[in-house]
Amino acid sequence: MNTENVTRREFLQKTSAGMGAAMVAAGTMGFPAISRAADSGKTVNFALAGLGGLSTNQIAPALQKTKHAKLAGIITGTPAKAEKWKAQYNIPDKNIYNYDNMSALADNPDIDVVYVVTPNGLHKEHTLKAAKAGKHVLSEKPMANSSKDCEAMIKACDKAGVKLAVGYRCQFEPHSLECIRMSREKEFGDIKIIEAGFGFRIGDPNQWRLKATLAGGGALMDVGVYALQACRFLTGEEPVQVSAIETKTDFKKFAEVDESITWQMTFPSGVIAYCSTSYNVNGINRYTAYADKGWYGLDPAYSYGGIKGETSKGPISFDQIDQFAAEMDDFAQCILQDRQSKVSGEEGLRDLLVVEGIYKSIKSGKTIKLS
Amino acid sequence: MNTENVTRREFLQKTSAGMGAAMVAAGTMGFPAISRAADSGKTVNFALAGLGGLSTNQIAPALQKTKHAKLAGIITGTPAKAEKWKAQYNIPDKNIYNYDNMSALADNPDIDVVYVVTPNGLHKEHTLKAAKAGKHVLSEKPMANSSKDCEAMIKACDKAGVKLAVGYRCQFEPHSLECIRMSREKEFGDIKIIEAGFGFRIGDPNQWRLKATLAGGGALMDVGVYALQACRFLTGEEPVQVSAIETKTDFKKFAEVDESITWQMTFPSGVIAYCSTSYNVNGINRYTAYADKGWYGLDPAYSYGGIKGETSKGPISFDQIDQFAAEMDDFAQCILQDRQSKVSGEEGLRDLLVVEGIYKSIKSGKTIKLS
Numbered sequence: 001m002n003t004e005n006v007t008r009r010e011f012l013q014k015t016s017a018g019m020g021a022a023m024v025a026a027g028t029m030g031f032p033a034i035s036r037a038a039d040s041g042k043t044v045n046f047a048l049a050g051l052g053g054l055s056t057n058q059i060a061p062a063l064q065k066t067k068h069a070k071l072a073g074i075i076t077g078t079p080a081k082a083e084k085w086k087a088q089y090n091i092p093d094k095n096i097y098n099y100d101n102m103s104a105l106a107d108n109p110d111i112d113v114v115y116v117v118t119p120n121g122l123h124k125e126h127t128l129k130a131a132k133a134g135k136h137v138l139s140e141k142p143m144a145n146s147s148k149d150c151e152a153m154i155k156a157c158d159k160a161g162v163k164l165a166v167g168y169r170c171q172f173e174p175h176s177l178e179c180i181r182m183s184r185e186k187e188f189g190d191i192k193i194i195e196a197g198f199g200f201r202i203g204d205p206n207q208w209r210l211k212a213t214l215a216g217g218g219a220l221m222d223v224g225v226y227a228l229q230a231c232r233f234l235t236g237e238e239p240v241q242v243s244a245i246e247t248k249t250d251f252k253k254f255a256e257v258d259e260s261i262t263w264q265m266t267f268p269s270g271v272i273a274y275c276s277t278s279y280n281v282n283g284i285n286r287y288t289a290y291a292d293k294g295w296y297g298l299d300p301a302y303s304y305g306g307i308k309g310e311t312s313k314g315p316i317s318f319d320q321i322d323q324f325a326a327e328m329d330d331f332a333q334c335i336l337q338d339r340q341s342k343v344s345g346e347e348g349l350r351d352l353l354v355v356e357g358i359y360k361s362i363k364s365g366k367t368i369k370l371s
Numbered sequence: 372m373n374t375e376n377v378t379r380r381e382f383l384q385k386t387s388a389g390m391g392a393a394m395v396a397a398g399t400m401g402f403p404a405i406s407r408a409a410d411s412g413k414t415v416n417f418a419l420a421g422l423g424g425l426s427t428n429q430i431a432p433a434l435q436k437t438k439h440a441k442l443a444g445i446i447t448g449t450p451a452k453a454e455k456w457k458a459q460y461n462i463p464d465k466n467i468y469n470y471d472n473m474s475a476l477a478d479n480p481d482i483d484v485v486y487v488v489t490p491n492g493l494h495k496e497h498t499l500k501a502a503k504a505g506k507h508v509l510s511e512k513p514m515a516n517s518s519k520d521c522e523a524m525i526k527a528c529d530k531a532g533v534k535l536a537v538g539y540r541c542q543f544e545p546h547s548l549e550c551i552r553m554s555r556e557k558e559f560g561d562i563k564i565i566e567a568g569f570g571f572r573i574g575d576p577n578q579w580r581l582k583a584t585l586a587g588g589g590a591l592m593d594v595g596v597y598a599l600q601a602c603r604f605l606t607g608e609e610p611v612q613v614s615a616i617e618t619k620t621d622f623k624k625f626a627e628v629d630e631s632i633t634w635q636m637t638f639p640s641g642v643i644a645y646c647s648t649s650y651n652v653n654g655i656n657r658y659t660a661y662a663d664k665g666w667y668g669l670d671p672a673y674s675y676g677g678i679k680g681e682t683s684k685g686p687i688s689f690d691q692i693d694q695f696a697a698e699m700d701d702f703a704q705c706i707l708q709d710r711q712s713k714v715s716g717e718e719g720l721r722d723l724l725v726v727e728g729i730y731k732s733i734k735s736g737k738t739i740k741l742s
Contacts, residue, residue: 274645281663367616
């Protein structure tokens with residue numbers, strides 16, 4: 001692991017070096033059978049809202065590999081980006097929007113989905129605008145800055161009759177899917193303890209991820225959510241209590257948001273989980289489930305590629321996939337087949353409820369009961 | 372890792388299989404120069420109090436390898452054990468005691484040290500008796516059931532003018548010593564996060580370790596203390612706050628003591644640690660320090676042998692040693708050189724203060740400030 005400050009993109013891609021051409025498209029991962037609509041070649045048209053690093057380096061390239069999703073439009077507040085993307089991806093002028101004229105999407109049958117890739121604090125506003133225009137919404141994680149905002153997003157999409165999903169790409173990653181399978185089928189018996197942590201040393205001190213209003217929080221909101229997700233998808237349960245503490249060593253860089261947090265949770269079945277997240281140290285990128293008859297987990301677990309799995313019986317080995325492509329193809333199929341996504345808005349809301357419990361525990365110095 | 376219930380001995384030895392003849396005695400590990408007394412061949416005579424599995428399988432064999440410590444006597448409540456040990460180790464009748472006649476040790480110049488290997492809840496009583504008889508005391512960990520008892524033990528030994536140490540063998544283990552060195556010399560910069568956990572699935576449901584009065588607690592007291600020790604010796608600091616939660620899934624076996632606990636602590640320098648312990652799952656036996664410029668740690672970390680170390684730059688590799696032999700040789704040298712042990716009674720007391728904070732946090736549902 002590089003020990004310098006890194007950009008988020010550099011960090012998350014670091015472990016994908018050397019994965020070579022093993023990238024395979026989704027659809028090979030044991031998804032439900034593709035619908036007749038999908039079989040007949042129908043695709044779902046995506047517009048990306050927010051053309052930052054994630055859209056530029058991950059999502060747009062992923063949309064070149066998807067089978068059911070297509071990059072059809074963009075929404076950006078930066079005209080220069082619009083020009084660049086228009087040329088690079090051959091996007092017609094009529095499919096290019098800014099945040100002020102998004103309501104006009106209602107008149108554009110060429111856009112089916114808005115993928116909200118703007119800063120966390122703007123997810124709600126852009127989701128509401130997209131839903132009002134009758135477009136399905138895929139929101140990046142964390143879903144919003146608060147559970148209240150998540151609820152508003154769910155309500156708005158319900159009211160508009162559009163689908164809502166959250167960009168939880170790990171839930172489409174084959175090594176994680178295998179860990180979920182082993183958990184559900186109790187291949188190693190009942191899980192007793194889970195350890196999960198995700199941290200990296202964040203680079204540019206001026207980025208929006210370090211601003212409270214835009215990010216809603218620090219390491220916990222950005223990468224801690226992955227570790228929380230892991231505990232939830234491994235157990236298939238919601239935590240009943242959480243306690244957390246935080247530490248800060250760089251008060252300038254992390255003036256507005258959390259630097260490092262640890263938290264612990266218990267689940268209805270008796271599983272206990274202990275977790276960490278940090279914006280100020282590299283190397284923690286893993287989860288392990290310790291069960292009656294052995295253990296299993298991933299390290300690295302949450303990177304864009306280069307995922308490695310290990311169990312007490314041996315390695316977990318699958319092809320690396322483009323997780324964004326898998327996530328978007330799944331949402332496209334949900335739309336084509338008119339079914340709810342497994343990473344629905346409710347799934348995003350559940351994470352935010354725990355995140356709020358974590359912050360509440362830090363603030364109050366108390367263990368928080370979760371409903 | 373075997374997945375069946377195991378005895379404590381089987382468990383701790385499991386990872387030592389295959390370590391071959393690499394066992395080396397202490398004194399090769401960079402200890403302070405041996406004193407003139409030691410150089411001149413003086414040895415310190417140990418009496419073992421409590422002839423259970425630990426004494427039988429680890430400590431007595433270790434005393435065959437020590438350079439400065441010698442097995443000279445025994446204290447046992449079981450006459451049959453006395454007969455067996457007398458024959459096996461050629462122990463003279465005059466050096467054989469029971470718990471009722473320990474005061475007669477005062478008249479026996481052939482015994483220098485009493486190594487208290489009785490159940491945790493009896494450490495105080497046996498330490499006080501040994502000190503009163505003018506003998507130095509090495510107490511197994513955890514030092515006692517409470518900080519109050521630790522304080523009484525320290526006071527009694529001070530009053531009697533004898534030395535007191537705790538059987539923290541990991542502080543003499545070369546891989547751990549290397550991690551401590553890397554921490555002190557900041558080889559990877561400042562530590563930011565530590566993860567540490569130690570658990571195993573305990574066997575015989577009738578053993579003293581599952582009885583509250585004798586054990587003082589469950590997994591936390593027995594093996595969690597190792598993970599706590601690791602956080603303390605890696606940072607070289609005392610935690611300033613701790614929060615903990617527990618879970619229980621086997622209410623019969625763990626009717627009296629804790630089954631699984633997780634806890635988290637912050638330290639004055641800003642380090643945050645998250646830890647786990649369990650009597651109901653195998654496989655967690657590790658610590659990792661994540662620092663500015665990389666990470667380092669051990670897995671397994673706390674076994675009697677087979678210790679493995681890894682850093683972000685490569686493996687940590689030393690010969691496996693008999694940790695009990697190293698621990699006893701060091702205490703013998705402390706006596707010969709009239710110096711305080713680095714694993715003194717105060718060190719044991721500090722752990723118990725944190726352990727009490729952990730139990731208090733669980734009971735109160737609050738983060739506990741530690742002095």
